[in-house]
Amino acid sequence: MATNPVPDHVPPEMVRDFSLFTSPGMPPTPDGDPHAAVACVHDGPPIFYSRYNTQDGRGTWVITRAADQRRVLRDAETFSSHRSIFSSILGENWPTIPLELDPPAHGVFRSLLNPLLSPKRVLALEPAVRERAVELIERIAASGTSCDVMKDFAFPFAVSTFLRFLGLPDDRLDTFVGWGKDLLHGDDKERPVAARTIVAFIDELAAMRRQEAVDDFMTFIVQAQVEGRRLTDTQVRGIGVLVFVAGLDTVAAAIGFDLAYLARNLKDQQLLRSEPDRIPLATEELLRAYPPIQLIRVATKDIDFEGAPIRKGDYVSCATMIANRDPAEFACPNTIDLEREDNRHAAFGYGPHRCLGSHLARREIVIGLEEWLARIPAFRIKQGTAPITSGGHVFGIENLILDWS
């Protein structure tokens, strides 16, 4: 695994034995804390080279300071986000949109999509989100004093909210979750199969909406015009695939890590249960502590960055979990302080690609925690069970068995 040769231009002393995929705590680990495990990079230099740091096993530069990550992510001219992260799994080369378009093309599509997930629009979606949370949690509360949060709440809640946004029915929810798992956490055989399946599904959905319009996201996309022209099939696919994948795993993982934290920290759990007004602020701290995503950019030209000779074509990693534990930016970064106020965390990224779904994601997490704490009494991790966590391109938590007997 971690045996890629070091490219000639990388000075050997800048290579470190660190990887979001293979370092200790990154492969699936019972009772792991992968976010805390990566914080150790702050004892080292601001930039170094990792030989194995993407899902397809490539080396990347790793930027550790939040301020430097901001520099990279704002400078799309030097650090492009076009790397065919999805289509390369299929041996193809088309961008997911808007993620893999650089400005100015990025802005055109971003403006098209922004209103669909603006703070105002999310406000209108909220009652349905809350209703779904209540329904799931009441079912759990009525059926016993223990459950697997991931399977019984986090995934169905996040994914059905999101399917509703896309205009898709709930009945294939488990199938979609399975595709997402294979795509993000599967092996070299499972990933292309999942990617192919998702593309076929999005293409088919687009074709259906072209034939018959309904009031949903995909209809909006196939009817949309950019600079006076309808979108091409590849553009429609690029948007559909991205939005589908972006909402599958991230919110569920966040809710899982958050409830695992609260299950292990009963004082904080009790504080939020008795004073639910604190949940929005606490959610920001939990987003800081447990963000799921590593951002990757490709250098478009040679550049020396903080002493590192970055060459055209090199990959540059800006991991949100690393930025969020930067001691230059956060006092006591490894302490989780639910009342933290100075908290400009990077969970949703920085710069023009700032998460399009952030306003929805944030409200889903807040509502999920509010309704959970209002309905489930003091809970802990069930004795004899251990949540399995993993690092990687999207950090995850597989299972979380809670007990409130």
Place this chain on the structure above:
Amino acid sequence: MRIIVQKAKCQGHARCAAQAPDIFKLDDDGYILLGDIEVAEGEELPASRAVRSCPERALELTRCAL
């Protein structure tokens, strides 16, 4: 107290408006409106909290009334 808004830096996180919705007005996409903001007396605390929560450093506090 006055807040200098660098609109070009705003990426629409909407963290400022979440802290102080009456002080920080967003457009329909969730990005801050153009123009500096005069903060009324008594609103300094939420205003400065909001400034400190902007991930893009698009907001800056100044005490002198230019």
